[in-house]
Amino acid sequence: MQLLRIHHAAIIATDYGKSKAFYTEILGLRILAENYRAERHSYKLDLALPDGSQIELFSFPEPPPRPSRPEAAGLRHLAFAVPDVEQALAELRGRGVAVEEVRVDEYTGKRFAFFFDPDGLPLELYEE
The missing domain is CATH 3.10.180.10 (2,3-Dihydroxybiphenyl 1,2-Dioxygenase, domain 1)
Structure with a gap:
């Protein structure tokens, strides 16, 4: 396969x-x-x-409903690659979407941040 x-x-x-x-x-x-x-x-x-x-x-x-978040068994979150996480977060904020602060992946050094869809599904922006 x-x-x-x-x-x-x-x-x-x-x-x-x-x-x-x-x-x-x-x-x-x-x-x-x-x-x-x-x-x-x-x-x-x-x-x-x-x-x-x-x-x-x-x-x-x-x-x-989803049993709990974010550590329930199953899909943890959905991540979208973006060229600039700060710019993407600014766009989301401008559209009224609550976003979390930028974090840095301890293994890759890449920046990322979470936000949530209308049902609370965790979505991630991951900077490439």
Whole structure:
């Protein structure tokens, strides 16, 4: 087997409209496709990042909450590579998004910071 890259990450939103606006208007991800699956009472929104990777945003009726954060078993957070973490944080702040302070990875020396989507999913900006 030869794994090439991560194709997509899937996120389930509690408020589809709010999350759709966050990922498209705040983060600027491009919509590839949006489908309503009537039999599941669910939307599936495919969003693209510039490198071709994708986020699938789902809505489901009454999804269970995440047990705890950030150390619950499973996906810990989703990280986005950015050229300048300070600039990206300034843009988020300008759009009303609360962000954490910049930290430095003790092993790589790279700068990073966290912010959260409308459901509290931890998102990271990682400076390349």
